[in-house]
Amino acid sequence: MSKFKKKKGGEIPAVNTASLPDIVFMLLFFFMVVTVLREDNLLVQQKIPKGDQVEKLKKDRSVFVYAGKPSPRYQDKYGKEGKIQIGDKYTDITQLSPALTELRSKLRPELQSKVMVALKVDEDTNTGLVTDIKQELRELQMYKIIYITSPGNQIEN
Amino acid sequence: MARRATPEVNAGSMADIAFLLLIFFLVTTTIEKDKGIARQLPPIEEIENPPIIKQKNLFIVNVNRDDQLLVEDDLMDLKDLRQAAIDFIDNGGAPAGSPEHCNYCKGKRLPDSSDNPDKAVISVQNDRKTSYKMYIAVQNELVAAYNFLRNRESQRLYGWDFTVMKKGIDDGDITGSRADDIEEKLQNIQKLIPLKLSEAEPKKSGS
Numbered sequence: 318m319s320k321f322k323k324k325k326g327g328e329i330p331a332v333n334t335a336s337l338p339d340i341v342f343m344l345l346f347f348f349m350v351v352t353v354l355r356e357d358n359l360l361v362q363q364k365i366p367k368g369d370q371v372e373k374l375k376k377d378r379s380v381f382v383y384a385g386k387p388s389p390r391y392q393d394k395y396g397k398e399g400k401i402q403i404g405d406k407y408t409d410i411t412q413l414s415p416a417l418t419e420l421r422s423k424l425r426p427e428l429q430s431k432v433m434v435a436l437k438v439d440e441d442t443n444t445g446l447v448t449d450i451k452q453e454l455r456e457l458q459m460y461k462i463i464y465i466t467s468p469g470n471q472i473e474n
Numbered sequence: 475m476a477r478r479a480t481p482e483v484n485a486g487s488m489a490d491i492a493f494l495l496l497i498f499f500l501v502t503t504t505i506e507k508d509k510g511i512a513r514q515l516p517p518i519e520e521i522e523n524p525p526i527i528k529q530k531n532l533f534i535v536n537v538n539r540d541d542q543l544l545v546e547d548d549l550m551d552l553k554d555l556r557q558a559a560i561d562f563i564d565n566g567g568a569p570a571g572s573p574e575h576c577n578y579c580k581g582k583r584l585p586d587s588s589d590n591p592d593k594a595v596i597s598v599q600n601d602r603k604t605s606y607k608m609y610i611a612v613q614n615e616l617v618a619a620y621n622f623l624r625n626r627e628s629q630r631l632y633g634w635d636f637t638v639m640k641k642g643i644d645d646g647d648i649t650g651s652r653a654d655d656i657e658e659k660l661q662n663i664q665k666l667i668p669l670k671l672s673e674a675e676p677k678k679s680g681s
Contacts (some may be wrong), residue, residue: 334489341492348499366610370617371509373644435508444609445602455518464610465510471611472553 360402361385366440368466374435378428379463380420382413384446385439399442401450413453421459433461504606511613513671530586533562535613539603552611559619562587563594563667578627578666591623591667598676616671623667628659636663 362385383402384469387395401408403416434454438447454462495659521619525656535555536544543550565587576590588594596616600609624636641655648656 338488338492341489341496345492345496345499347671348496351613352499366607368511368610368614370511370614372512373641374508374510376508406641416529435510435513438606440607440610441601441607442606444600444604444606447606447609448600451515455515458517460515460517461512462515463510463512465508466610466614468509471607471614 321354328459330349332395358405360388360391360405360407361400362388362439362441363437364440365437365465365467366399367469367471367472368464369468371468372463373464374463375433376463378424378431379435381435381448382417383437383439384450385442399439399446401446410449410453413450414457417454417457417459430458431461434459434461435463437465511610511617513613525572525663527595528589528593530567531588531595533559533588533594533596534599535596535612535616536599537601537604537608539601541608543612547642552615554621555612555615556622559616560622562596563619564623565594566590578630580626595670595672597672597674613671617669620667620669624663627666628663631663632659636660 335431361383363383364385381403384399386392386397387400387407395407397468401413403413403420408416417434421429424432436450451462454460534546543552543555545555550558561581563581564579565581566576566583566589567581567585567587568574568576569591574589574593579590581587587644598612598616621637628634628636628639639648640660643653643656643660
């Protein structure tokens with residue numbers, strides 16, 4: 318009888334989720350742009366010591382050397398002594414120079430002479446191990462090294 | 475009459491697909507944040523007739539296997555090391571008028587400490603059993619001492635901080651002729667306060 322239809326009972330309209338994919342894609346692109354693929358699978362513990370007198374690492378000309386105790390899940394097999402890791406595997410100190418030479422040859426040719434060795438060493442490692450690495454580097458004539466540190470200062474805490 | 479509407483493609487699962495990708499990238503990637511203390515290793519060949527360094531120009535920092543610090547034969551806390559190093563480098567003990575005289579040093583000019591920053595050598599001796607944490611802490615403090623003095627000199631001469639400008643050049647924020655100009659000034663400062671850190675071969679751990 319009435320000309321106007323009675324409004325449907327107070328149902329709340331569904332929230333429109335059509336723009337949700339756009340939002341998620343935006344996030345996705347953000348992360349794709351700001352991140353780089355993890356290159357090495359870590360086999361050693363890496364609690365990096367703190368330092369504040371730092372310089373930036375030039376990634377295009379650096380090769381990484383990791384050192385430290387084997388990670389907990391590898392400790393049964395490899396013990397708790399400090400070990401060196403290059404690429405994806407443990408490397409003995411005698412195998413250091415072929416491994417590093419190979420890594421260096423993967424850099425861009427014009428940067429190979431400017432190669433920088435980034436030492437990522439766990440803070441509980443003995444300095445002796447690092448000294449051995451440095452001695453090898455001197456024999457390889459890779460004189461530029463950088464001790465990777467995490468931000469902070471050891472005195473303040 | 476009946477107009478058949480084309481059925482809309484269901485985009486409801488689009489968000490799920492995107493989330494899946496997003497989580498994949500979150501997990502497999504790390505944000506680049508590597509920074510560190512850069513150092514130049516000495517060449518391996520033996521130098522014939524190594525220059526003799528006077529005892530007073532040598533600042534010996536000794537770290538033992540228990541991470542204790544012995545500076546010039548005195549036990550020292552890590553927090554005092556920076557100031558001690560600054561005092562040593564900046565001492566300027568050479569008398570006025572001699573060729574070694576340092577006219578920009580602001581130290582105490584003690585006759586038994588370093589002649590000038592160019593002569594001053596800091597020697598770090600480690601035990602093989604010293605922890606890497608302590609080693610980096612000591613290196614950090616010594617570099618901090620040099621940076622403090624370099625900043626002071628560049629403030630005095632050019633009115634800016636050495637470390638700030640060096641970072642600007644390294645990051646590529648400063649380019650062109652300005653960069654060349656600053657590069658030259660940076661080298662000037664490095665000549666005034668050269669980084670002379672020597673590392674002795676670590677001693678075998680005394681068991």
